Amino acid sequence: LPLLSQAILDGNQKEGNRTLQLKATVLLDAWVDPYTQMAQNTNYALMHGMISAQEKQQLDEKYQHNLPAINAAIQEKCGLYMTNIAQLADPDxxxxxxxxxxxxxxxxxxxxxxxxxxxxxxxxxxxxxxxxVNDSYLPAVEKLLEQKLQIMVISGLNDAKDCNFLGTQAWLNKLSCKAAKDFHQAETEQWKLQPDGAVLGFTQNGGQLSWTKVLNAGHMAVRDQPAIIMLLKQLIGF
Structure with missing residues (x-):
């Protein structure tokens, strides 16, 4: 999606091309900076009680030079459905x-x-x-922000795969442009559809860059929590 967004922005600058009005890019449990993200897998598993501290240490030592294999090793140990640890399989x-x-x-x-x-x-x-597949596209995201494109990042908190929210937080922390600095300074707020409604997740909104962490949602967060669509409608304005 960052590459597609950049292609659209570049195409808009070429004489004779049809201009496409790109308002925003949504990165949903995205694969942006793989090795940064995979390094957080055992932290996620430990924080959710899926492995012990000793098992975390063993996994980190065994797979320190083979991070792409670590998520499958965690899954084998805990026996959970890593796409959403509260479910047994994909939705229909x-x-x-x-x-x-x-x-x-x-x-x-x-x-x-x-x-x-x-x-x-x-x-x-x-x-x-x-x-x-494991190349980092963090510079592509940074470049989009520098070009003033709005970016919304969404994470399902039940996603235990390589794109879990801890890994997302880690690559977001590496961004350093003006939009990213505004984002880093923003406070986390409750996300509700109505002021007196149930908490559906948590948002951190820096204006141009925002991040929403969604309760009861996994890797395919929109399937698990369709209320995300209301966020997208608000962002895109339709």
């Missing part, structure tokens, strides 16, 4: 398939109607990205 994707296969939706997205969508993952896309 059929409502999403039904929506994306609707004739009006496919027409709006310029997708031929002959081949229905039946899967949520592409081997071809995975293969294309495999060589750089």
């Amino acid at each position: 994707f059929s409502p999403i398939y039904d929506y994306l296969n609707r004739a009006d939706v496919r027409a709006a997205l310029h997708i031929p109607s002959t081949q229905p969508l039946t899967v949520n993952w592409s081997q071809q896309v995975s293969t294309n990205y495999q060589s750089g």
